[in-house]
Amino acid sequence: MSPVPGHGLAKGLAVTLRTMTRRSVTHQYPDAAPQLPPRSRGVIGLFEENCTVCMLCARECPDWCIYIDSHKETVPPAAPGGRERSRNVLDRFAIDFSLCMYCGICIEVCPFDALFWSPEFEYAETDIRELTHERDKLREWMWTVPTPPALDPGAEEPKEIAAARKTAEKLAAAQETAAQEGTAQETEPREGDA
Amino acid sequence: MSGTLDVVLRLVAVLVAFLVLPLVVGQTEHKVMAHMQGRLGPMYAGGFHGWAQLVADGVKFAQKEDVVPAGADRRVFQLAPAVSLLPYLLVLIAIPVGPNGLVGQAIDAGLFFVLAVMGVGVLGSIMAGWASANKFSLLGGLRTAAQLMAYELPMLLAAGSVAMAAGTISLPGIVQAFHWWWIPWQLIGGLVFFTAGLAELQRPPFDMPVADSEIIFGAYTEYTGLRFALFLLAEYAGIVVLCALTTVLFLGGWHGPLSGSFGWLWTLVKTALLAFVVIWLRVTYPRLREDQLQKLAWTVLIPLGLAQIALTGIVKVVIS
């Protein structure tokens, strides 16, 4: 219990009064663009050139809202006498955003980096059927995908960069040893270190 | 002839005040409440910070269908909003705004008139609660009636104390008799009066009769459209009346620097400040239970009111 009766009541009044003098936290959305955090899940963009129509995304999607049609095409051999190759050509790629639950599985699962999250979120429609967006629309959204934010300072290196760096280091080390072997033979070769 | 014209002018002025001031209070409540909760409140209607929000609301209410439930007692149901609104209009007539007869109509027994007529407003809620044929409405009506037993007595005691102090029960007379040291003298009475008044208006923290999270909207659950708007208007008119009355009785009405020419302004400013407090309390405190209000009224407010009367009597005897 507080020493003075009504102490708590006065405290409550002070809290509300103080809040009133502070800036409010309201975002005036349609007038001011919202400040979305990086990796916001607004809509899914498709980078067609990367898509090989492997159908992984469509199969993994929990609610089956990705529709893909394709046909096979035979490509004439690149060099004369070579073998003919067949290739999948995308006919339709659509996502029904009235079903999509923004789980992001399709994007995670795509082995060829063809799907991306875009922060674009203003695509409401008055008819639910119009929420199925075709590849041209998905492609337009591709251009709104922001560059991923920089990693945290102490973060682990991205895998591809780590791999590339290792290769480069190996190469440099090999070259160095080769150069050393060429100039001075007296020292013991120490390949084992590389 | 000029006498009639004078009366008509006064009544028109009161009517205008009755229609405008509650809206002002309502809009203030929108904004103050929003900012106290870290929001902005209405921003669009009217262009500048949503000043016309309540006008827009009024237009909306006017367009809505006026539904009377099939099982309701039609006549009583339709009459109820008027019964709860009109008393406040009548009360406003008797409240003095400035010196030299700046009042709708000076009434000899003004204090009793005001308290009596305000008490009638409760009937509207009870009628609405009973006639709606809805159990939530009925509960709201019951709570309204039960609440009356809590606030009526302390309110009268506090008002009686001022009447004793002033030696008159005419409202302009009371303000006339006011001296600055009345404020500390009648402080307890003022607090009791204001608290009891909040309970009468069913404003948070005493909004059990309309408790929207428990009984939907109490007695007004079944109302739609304009009739519903009338109930809302009655609530805000009630705030205006209560604040103006507290100002007149306990804060010296038009007294203040330059009260000769700006007396009416002082009354309005004091009323507005009190209205702000009403909103402030709403934002700050959670709703009490009906029995908690009864306990508060019977164990705190009434003894305080009686103590105030005793104090008033003693001081009155000493100084005379």
Add this chain to the structure above:
Amino acid sequence: MTLAAAHPGFMSPSGVEIAFALVGIATLGAALITVTTRQLVHAALWLVVALGGLAIEYLLLTAEFIAWVQVLIYVGSVVVLLLFGLMLTKAPIGRSPDADSGNGWVALTVAVAAAATLVWVVVDAFRSTWIDLGGAAQGSTKVTGAVLFRHWVLPFEALSVLLLAALVGAIVLSRRGAPARRAASAALGALSGRGASSGPGAMSERAAGSERAAVSKRKTGES
């Protein structure tokens, strides 16, 4: 009535007198509906009209103070309590078939007799006395107060003793439910500050037994 005809304004009634008569008729009508209607809550609401009409009559007689007290106590409080009580019962919307006690004729006889007595007493007492309401207001607050506390102070105090008795009675009744406290003298307990707090409790306790009481008890509180 014929005796009163001698006074100055009876043949050419003034506006106030006409209003008085009209309001009187309306009040009488409302009172009649109050006792004859089969709809319980409507009866209470018509009672409001009748009491309000009475208040207006007081006003027309320049007894302002009495008029407002009438509104304050009867319309504002007593009728609200009445309605509260009605709501606790199963007052239906529409007619209550059992709202007639069957004593209609007896009630009518008593009412007529009482009315006749009152009218006769008043007429006999004043006969053709002409009370001028235009002068100093006889019913104003000041005069009422002075008369009440000078000439009628003894009945006034007697009345307050009656009220006190009623209050103590209510408290005793309301405390009967608490057996632990029954040992203590109820009257003593009533007079020591606790009495006030059990006021509302009394109400909710008496309400018990009716069907909705369970609900109301939760609302109005059993502290």
